[in-house]
Every structure is written in structure tokens, then in C-alpha cells.
Amino acid sequence: KQEVTQIPAALSVPEGENLVLNCSFTDSAIYNLQWFRQDPGKGLTSLLLIQSSQREQTSGRLNASLDKSSGRSTLYIAASQPGDSATYLCAVYDYKLSFGAGTTVTVRA
Amino acid sequence: ETGVTQTPRHLVMGMTNKKSLKCEQHLGHNAMYWYKQSAKKPLELMFVYNFKEQTENNSVPSRFSPECPNSSHLFLHLHTLQPEDSALYLCASSQTGTSGDEETQYFGPGTRLLVL
Numbered sequence: 640k641q642e643v644t645q646i647p648a649a650l651s652v653p654e655g656e657n658l659v660l661n662c663s664f665t666d667s668a669i670y671n672l673q674w675f676r677q678d679p680g681k682g683l684t685s686l687l688l689i690q691s692s693q694r695e696q697t698s699g700r701l702n703a704s705l706d707k708s709s710g711r712s713t714l715y716i717a718a719s720q721p722g723d724s725a726t727y728l729c730a731v732y733d734y735k736l737s738f739g740a741g742t743t744v745t746v747r748a
Numbered sequence: 749e750t751g752v753t754q755t756p757r758h759l760v761m762g763m764t765n766k767k768s769l770k771c772e773q774h775l776g777h778n779a780m781y782w783y784k785q786s787a788k789k790p791l792e793l794m795f796v797y798n799f800k801e802q803t804e805n806n807s808v809p810s811r812f813s814p815e816c817p818n819s820s821h822l823f824l825h826l827h828t829l830q831p832e833d834s835a836l837y838l839c840a841s842s843q844t845g846t847s848g849d850e851e852t853q854y855f856g857p858g859t860r861l862l863v864l
């Protein structure tokens with residue numbers, strides 16, 4: 640059974656600092672890995688999707704890396720802003736999506 | 749309407765009530781999903797429908813009954829729920845390929861359910 644772990648569970652940084660969020664998974668036989676953002680009481684918004692053959696994906700200030708062999712992914716958010724405050728979820732897809740519990744980020748103005 | 753919509757957004761029900769959650773996707777996808785999100789826990793996959801056929805039931809109690817009348821609509825019928833069923837219920841859709849791979853899932857805003 641796939642297990643996804645996200646560390647840390649919560650993170651608070653001053654505005655402008657770079658964010659590093661970690662995700663690990665137990666079974667490396669995946670099709671892809673995704674990072675989602677969830678605002679309080681809301682649904683999920685897909686941020687980045689990395690196919691299993693890729694090493695990283697970038698979108699604006701966001702960069703996600705994937706090391707399938709070691710079962711790890713990292714999401715980098717450059718120059719954080721208060722609007723980046725949210726919960727970030729990592730999910731891996733083998734035949735279904737398995738989610739981590741998320742990292743709740745607070746960016747202080 | 750665009751994307752994935754869910755109604756109602758909030759629901760309070762007693763343990764003897766019967767209610768239904770509705771999800772509609774406007775993306776032309778062929779797969780739809782129900783997830784449960786409890787506080788401080790990872791999202792739990794409940795049901796998967798591909799081309800209107802249920803392909804996954806993740807050991808969900810029978811007090812939750814899904815229905816998929818067509819590829820755009822998904823319902824979750826609720827009856828005799830327990831207080832521990834209180835959670836955010838999220839619907840999602842995606843386009844799955846014949847080899848089993850898929851692109852990203854698109855999520856609705858969720859229904860916040862409180863069982864008294």
C-alpha cells in the first residue's frame with residue numbers, strides 16, 4: 640500500500656523567504672506525482688504535475704523536483720508572499736491518487 | 749458553470765436523515781471520484797467511476813451509496829450517518845487513458861458535512 644509523508648506538518652516564514660516542502664512515498668512504481676494547494680475549507684487546486692519520466696517541473700515561482708528511485712519530491716516556492724499561505728498537498732498516482740497529510744504554510748507580512 | 753461544481757456547500761444532518769451530495773463536471777472527463785477529508789488526515793479515496801462504471805470502492809461503509817447516471821454527474825447518497833462521518837467531501841474528475849495513466853484531477857470546492 641502506497642504511503643505518502645509530508646514534512647514538516649506546518650511552516651511559518653517571513654515574507655520574501657524561500658519555501659522548501661518535502662514529500663516522500665514508499666512505492667516508486669508511480670505514473671506521476673502532483674502538488675496541490677488547498678485554501679481553508681476549499682477544494683484542491685493543482686499546481687504542478689511531474690510525470691515519472693521527468694525530474695522537475697516549473698511554473699512561475701514554483702519548482703518541483705522528483706527523485707523516483709529514492710521516493711522523494713521537493714516543492715520550492717521562491718520569494719514567498721502572504722498569498723502563498725495555504726496547505727500544500729503532495730499526491731502520487733499509481734492506479735489511484737494517494738495523498739500526504741499536507742504542509743500548512745503561513746507567510747508573515 | 750465551469751470546472752467541477754458541488755452542491756450543497758454546507759450540510760447539517762441528523763443521524764436518521766437521508767440526504768444526497770451532488771457533483772457535476774463540465775470538463776468532458778471520463779472519470780469521477782469521491783474523496784473524504786477529515787481534520788488533520790490525508791484525503792481518503794472513497795469511490796471511482798470510469799465511463800459511469802464503478803471501478804473502486806475503498807472499503808466504504810454501506811451508509812454511503814454512490815450513483816453515477818452519466819459521465820458528467822456523480823451523487824453520494826447518505827443515510828443513517830454517524831458523527832465521525834463529519835468531514836469535507838470532495839468530488840474530482842479526470843481524463844484517464846487506456847493504459848491507466850491520467851492527467852491531473854480537477855477538484856470541486858467540497859461539501860462540508862456535519863452529522864449531529
